[in-house]
Amino acid sequence: MTHKFKFLAFLSLAVLLSTASWSREKTYDGSLPKVHIIATGGTIAGASTDIGYDAGKVSIETILQAVPGLTQYAELDYEQFCNIGSQDMNEQIWLPLAKRVNQVLACGHYDAVLITHGTDTMEETAFFLNLTVHNPKPVILVGAMRPSDAVDADGPSNLLKAVQTAVKPDAVGKEVMCCLGGRIYEAGAAFKNDTHSLDPVSETSVDWYLPHNAATGFFIEDLQELPEVGIVYGYGSGSTTALEAFVNAGYKGVVFAGVGDGNLNRAALDLAGRAAKNGTVIVRSSRIPYGGVYTEGGEVDDERLGFIASGSLSPQKSRILLMLALTTTRDIGTIRSYFRHGVSER
């Protein structure tokens, strides 16, 4: 045997052994961990067109055929839950999706759930599921920035990373995770911060870390819909038309994506103050991704006006927390404590 051949034989053995230890991580009887994949669409299921691509076109069966190595790590099965671009994701899908994840994990057959999903609103679905799934087994959303038929598609390597992560024992007892750019992020901190990069997610610092389990979050099994909550974006010389429209339409809550430290211009502040007095729940968040919005040390008297400061939550995550909170209470003090400390062991 030449040195080169010996080295290659050693390398293959090392790869084989490390693969074997990966794939056997969570087994007690020599069988592979069982992972259920719920497919919802996104660019990971995208197909190229003359001008670019369409998200949510390719079936999960076809996507999985492009990553044959996955079956070394887990026994996989799958379902096509929907096939949409995640810009069309909404609470009419989130509610049944959360119920389905709870059902799959509770049946006892599966060790983890993977959800293929578009990257545009992945952080919102992850955050929603983190507040509504009551089982500590891993739940990982996985997406891609290039469509499934691109020569250099990133979906296959992200899927591989997501499956490898899902079968590791230390993935249990975490928050819902997102897998993009070959990396893993947790629901509370993750946000998409780049429209094109293959690694489009960053993390903010969070006020609370809330692994999903039996004692955390909200119980949605009996819910068919969520209270309507809108988001208003703040800007220089901002108009009050959008805020007024939400309030007049009877929205139960409005999140203000304020400028700077969650600030509203004078007209918006007056209007939001009146709306809060009349029962619309107003949350002050910020269009700035870092730093958070707090009552202490800010310019707005939240106590007097009856507003809620979003803490570290972005406007889109604040909207989700507020919708879920409003299914259980309208008490401003209680909702404030959810924003400040999370929702645990109520």
Ligand code: SIN
């Ligand atoms: C989508 O979010 O469905 C489209 C964009 C993407 O997946 O990157």
